[in-house]
């Protein structure tokens with residue numbers, strides 16, 4: 685997919701999803717997360733896929749390796765484009781995730797979704813990471829260490845904030861995907877996010893994809909805001 689903006693479809697009703705997607709006259713990259721999946725099951729994934737859109741299925745798996753492997757085997761059959769896990773599950777869990785995807789893909793069309801891992805949530809501050817999660821150090825150093833583990837475990841990239849993307853590409857290579865939520869226009873409220881940045885800064889830092897939810901979905905003109913952001917990411 686040549687689009688760089690992944691729109692987070694964090695809606696509570698099917699009606700909102702369809703009213704939103706009908707504004708677009710071309711395929712976009714959508715993120716379907718826990719809110720929609722836990723309400724409507726995988727049916728909503730199949731429906732959005734059938735409309736021609738690309739899908740990042742953001743379920744952030746984090747469990748023992750065997751459970752994650754079997755779950756990924758099933759997710760591989762949905763024909764989505766990206767799935768993810770939490771890097772905090774460790775290398776055995778991440779390797780099991782990829783094994784499950786490969787096995788599921790073999791029973792499907794042979795093509796597995798990309799698998800990426802969340803390093804530290806963009807809603808996590810240094811203070812919370814140090815004092816609540818008991819992970820010492822700077823967020824950037826911890827995220828880079830996690831990214832190296834994710835790469836060694838055979839995954840395709842990470843979810844990180846814009847602020848870590850450049851250093852991750854330097855440490856893990858330019859082919860290693862950086863998918864960055866926590867995107868806000870300069871005038872937007874940051875809401876529950878902590879490590880935020882604008883689309884222009886994400887472009888400057890070389891992020892492969894940005895994930896944008898409320899800045900687009902709650903905009904007075906979602907289509908115009910999407911195009912403004914995507915044009916920035918495409919350097920237009």
Ligand SMILES: O=c1ccn([C@@H]2O[C@H](COP(=O)(O)O)[C@@H](O)[C@H]2O)c(=O)[nH]1
Nearest residue numbers: 692717804805806865866895896897898
């Ligand atoms: O570290 C992470 C991982 C995932 N997300 C998800 O991205 C969107 C962001 O929505 P906004 O409205 O743009 O804040 C949301 O679906 C999160 O679950 C993240 O924000 N940070």
